[in-house]
Ligand SMILES: Nc1ncnc2c1ncn2[C@@H]1O[C@H](COP(=O)(O)OP(=O)(O)OP(=O)(O)O)[C@@H](O)[C@H]1O
């Protein structure tokens with residue numbers, strides 16, 4: 001578990017619109033990489049191209065290379081479904097399955113794929129994942145209740161539990177805390193710190209303190225103007241980005257002098 | 260003016276916030292009763308009927324409520340009350356024919372709502388007695404066949420349109436033709452099925468399956484439309500959540516999208532069945548009528564409740580009354596079947612609908 005991700009000259013399109021251009025990025029295994037940048041610069045687009053969710057949008061496509069531990073993810077014989085089994089994702093808004101109980105939500109990845117597993121195996125997975133997502137103590141007495149009956153923050157942690165239950169190599173998070181209160185946010189940040197022992201994590205955030213707190217590396221995306229493609233301006237160790245970035249644009253952005 | 264104990268003293272409340280007087284709780288009913296009584300007097304004096312009385316009461320009541328409220332409570336409250344009266348009036352108006360039909364059918368159909376009606380056919384019956392067992396069975400068989408054909412086709416079409424079509428030319432064409440099909444008069448559907456089987460099997464063929472095909476033509480567009488609407492309201496986030504877990508698209512549709520909205524789909528299907536189960540014209544053309552039980556939809560004519568009811572009423576024998584009674588009871592049974600279907604749909608949708616507690 002915990003593989004490296006490498007993007008080489010990645011161009012990402014929506015139809016004929018080039019949304020993200022020329023990304024070269026290496027993400028080391030078992031690290032947390034934060035992606036920051038102004039709204040509309042293509043952070044989500046880049047993130048969704050890593051697990052090939054991007055191509056679900058009609059007309060959307062990708063050029064260039066994206067590798068998981070050296071394996072080309074966009075190769076001709078690569079199944080996007082297989083890619084998504086190795087690269088999990090947590091969305092900005094919590095989206096538990098409304099027809100499923102908390103228990104079933106956690107093992108949704110196995111259940112929906114008809115994986116055969118014994119009851120005790122499933123129980124173990126549920127407990128391990130919920131503990132991993134810091135949710136076990138809050139829900140252990142009501143695992144049969146629907147997942148949509150939880151609070152927003154609990155639902156988001158349930159979604160994280162669901163994502164780690166299938167033991168992916170990489171975990172992508174798109175603004176996972178933007179709908180949460182400070183306490184839930186802290187809980188999730190703690191969780192990210194623990195998760196990086198096992199997983200490679202890429203997190204998009206608008207909160208610079210959060211990027212500084214949780215990440216080892218930070219990538220800054222920027223866009224020159226509307227209609228222009230977003231670009232990766234700089235990727236470096238988080239403390240370098242926040243103290244002495246090489247690019248002027250990065251410095252302006254992290255110090256709040258943007259635009 | 261009292262209540263929460265939080266209001267500031269009246270003198271310091273700014274004009275915008277200040278509440279005007281309010282009518283007591285019983286005011287609407289009181290005004291209605293008074294209007295009704297006064298109008299009853301007017302109607303009696305002028306010798307006009309119940310219809311005119313109800314109409315006058317409604318109009319005068321609306322005016323009276325508005326003026327009273329306007330004087331006591333101010334313009335905004337008055338408008339609110341006026342609209343409430345109009346909305347309630349529309350509701351009552353809509354209920355009048357419904358209740359009237361229900362009442363008539365129950366009252367007239369009650370006479371023969373007995374065990375014989377459900378256990379006997381019309382074989383060898385010329386006057387009293389007899390029943391509609393054969394017609395009940397025929398209706399269930401033909402509608403069942405129609406449902407068995409149109410539900411898979413309709414649901415799968417809707418799935419194609421919503422999940423795979425993504426606004427392609429083909430999907431837009433399908434949507435267009437489905438809309439056109441919705442408007443087909445039922446007799447045309449009947450003639451279509453009749454013509455089709457005449458071409459296939461020679462002239463004059465009439466059997467249950469032909470009727471089922473006619474009903475299928477009517478049912479498919481309804482099923483497609485309702486299922487499509489239901490699938491569209493499943494949030495895209497749920498599909499993405501499943502995709503992100505490495506679930507293939509077909510499994511996502513089967514195990515996430517459809518269960519999430521199963522209740523709605525089931526309701527739509529039940530309403531579609533309820534819509535076609537009472538069809539008379541196409542069955543008249545394609546299936547005809549029989550006096551005895553025929554359980555084979557692929558051979559010879561078959562009785563159905565609507566056609567049975569129609570023939571008993573339109574061409575009664577001598578004496579007339581037993582035929583008319585049976586016609587009404589057949590209508591009552593048909594209505595009960597539709598009602599049971601609706602209850603079933605509710606139960607299904609309650610069972611499937613996502614729970615939050
Ligand atoms: N489904 C789509 N179809 C077409 N264009 C899109 C689509 N989604 C995003 N875009 C465009 O791609 C560009 C990048 O969008 P993206 O959502 O990746 O930005 P972002 O950096 O995640 O912004 P934010 O911080 O606001 O979430 C924007 O110009 C946006 O308008």
Ligand SMILES: [Mg+2]
Pocket residue numbers: 043044045174
């Ligand atoms: Mg985004």
